[in-house]
Amino acid sequence: MSVDLGALFGAGVAVLTVECQRGVIGPAGPLPALVEEVSRSGIIPRGAAVLEAARSAGVPVLHGTVVRRADGGGVTQNCRLFTATARSGAPPLLAGSDAQAVIEEFGPGPLDWEVPRYHGVSLFHGTELDAILRSLGVATVVLLGVSLNIAIAGTTIEAVNRGYQVVLPRDGVIGTPVQYGEAMLEHTLKLLATVTTCGSVIEAFEAA
Numbered sequence: 001m002s003v004d005l006g007a008l009f010g011a012g013v014a015v016l017t018v019e020c021q022r023g024v025i026g027p028a029g030p031l032p033a034l035v036e037e038v039s040r041s042g043i044i045p046r047g048a049a050v051l052e053a054a055r056s057a058g059v060p061v062l063h064g065t066v067v068r069r070a071d072g073g074g075v076t077q078n079c080r081l082f083t084a085t086a087r088s089g090a091p092p093l094l095a096g097s098d099a100q101a102v103i104e105e106f107g108p109g110p111l112d113w114e115v116p117r118y119h120g121v122s123l124f125h126g127t128e129l130d131a132i133l134r135s136l137g138v139a140t141v142v143l144l145g146v147s148l149n150i151a152i153a154g155t156t157i158e159a160v161n162r163g164y165q166v167v168l169p170r171d172g173v174i175g176t177p178v179q180y181g182e183a184m185l186e187h188t189l190k191l192l193a194t195v196t197t198c199g200s201v202i203e204a205f206e207a208a
Contacts (some may be wrong), residue, residue: 023099148175
């Protein structure tokens with residue numbers, strides 16, 4: 001089914017990358033199944049093409065990242081995800097470290113925004129993301145990255161709660177196992193967001 005992205009983007013759009021960091025989806029990431037699936041799926045080159053088209057069209061690009069303190073302060077082990085990550089032996093996502101940085105393929109570009117968070121599982125939790133988007137006149141957000149299991153699902157719900165339209169390119173996001181990610185898109189996120197493709201988003205930006 002074709003989607004009129006031009007109508008959605010007319011009121012102001014931004015692209016948000018979700019936890020696309022070297023220490024999350026790079027070779028040393030704490031969740032091997034996710035790292036493997038990201039590498040296999042090709043979402044990085046497709047996502048990079050979306051970001052390039054967005055920047056060329058003057059569309060804001062924001063990177064939601066996880067950051068940690070060296071002393072572990074501010075992070076509670078209140079769920080299995082946090083506990084597993086802490087025990088994985090992966091390099092900590094310390095501010096300014098190589099592990100905490102956005103993957104090279106995604107930039108960040110000179111005009112991109114970086115929105116770090118110390119706790120929680122949504123890009124909106126405890127960050128300035130909502131205020132930044134509103135100051136930029138954004139009404140629609142395009143999400144790229146990982147993962148459909150938690151962070152993208154949580155960010156989609158939080159965005160809808162705040163009145164934003166959400167666009168999810170199905171080939172620019174991933175979940176593990178793959179079948180679960182596809183089920184999330186089909187049975188949950190499709191009810192909340194416009195599900196499309198990276199190619200369609202690029203075409204809409206180029207048309208603009």
